[in-house]
Structures are given as C-alpha cells and as structure tokens.
Amino acid sequence: MAEMKKTNAMRMLDKAGVSYEAKEYEFDENDLDGHHVAEFFGLPYEEVFKTLVGVSDSGEYLVFCLCVDDELDLKKAAKLAGVKRVDMIHVKDLLNVTGYIRGGCSPVGMKKKYRTFIDEMIELVETVHVSGGQRGLQLKLAPSDLVAFTEAAVGPITR
Numbered sequence: 001m002a003e004m005k006k007t008n009a010m011r012m013l014d015k016a017g018v019s020y021e022a023k024e025y026e027f028d029e030n031d032l033d034g035h036h037v038a039e040f041f042g043l044p045y046e047e048v049f050k051t052l053v054g055v056s057d058s059g060e061y062l063v064f065c066l067c068v069d070d071e072l073d074l075k076k077a078a079k080l081a082g083v084k085r086v087d088m089i090h091v092k093d094l095l096n097v098t099g100y101i102r103g104g105c106s107p108v109g110m111k112k113k114y115r116t117f118i119d120e121m122i123e124l125v126e127t128v129h130v131s132g133g134q135r136g137l138q139l140k141l142a143p144s145d146l147v148a149f150t151e152a153a154v155g156p157i158t159r
Helices: 008-016 034-041 074-081 091-098 120-124 143-150
Strands: 021-024 049-056 061-067 086-088 115-119 128-131 137-141 153-155
Touching: 008 137, 008 143, 034 128, 049 074, 049 091, 049 128, 061 074, 061 120, 061 143, 074 086, 074 115, 074 153, 115 120, 115 143, 120 143, 120 153, 128 143, 137 143
Parallel strands: 061 115, 115 153
Antiparallel strands: 021 137, 049 061, 049 086, 128 137
C-alpha cells in the first residue's frame, strides 16, 4: 500500500506535536457534503465537522467549524466574532483565501492564520473529524487539540 502524502494540515499538526489519525475515503465530485464522510466511516454526524469561511463587514476573513448536520447562523457567528455582520465568501474565492478547495477545506494549515470559531457541539464529542486539506482525507483528533491548535473561540454558531 502506498504511503499517504502529507498535506499542509498534517505537516503543521506534526510540527506542533498534535496527535491525529489520517483517514482516506472515496468521494464523489457531485456529493461533497460531510454527510457522505460520516456515512462512509459509520460515524455520527456530530463527530464530523465542516469548515466554512466567512468575511466580516470590515473585510476580515473568519473560519467557522460546525457539525455537518448543522447550518451556520450568520447572526450568532457575527456575535461570537464580535463583528456587525458575517457573509459567506464565494466558493470561487476559497482557494485564493485559504489555499484549499471546496470539499477539502481544513481549519488547519490555511495560507494565513484566520480567527477561528467552533460550535459548542465540539464540547460534547470525544473525537472530531475535520478535512485533512484535500478531498478524500479526514483527520481524527481530540476536540481539545483542535480548539487549542486553531486558537478557536467556542460558542453557539448554529441554527
């Protein structure tokens, strides 16, 4: 079996000494939502988190992580971030802003360090799965490690 190629997210976690497990899965270009990931691995939706990127009214990029089964509440997101308004960035801008493409956006290893906000659901799970920085790759790690590494604020950001 070929050795898995390290992504930027994996290299950064390695460098920081953060323990994780990289898990590959089959994906469909037409079905990139996280429900597929949870079903592929037989995980509850609450343990699989998606990464969304928004922009504040002042032009600051903000990263939000939440369960794949939840929807980001932009008003709650803005409140937690301490800004007036948050809008989602366009998919076409994702690669330029983060270095990642849709379906492979990780909260770890973006081009720049952006303020990160994780939904409070993370406090209720023993492990969390996030994108490993490319389609078909998930990283399993301790919720506390993800919060600490991303220096995230945790709070209510879903509907």
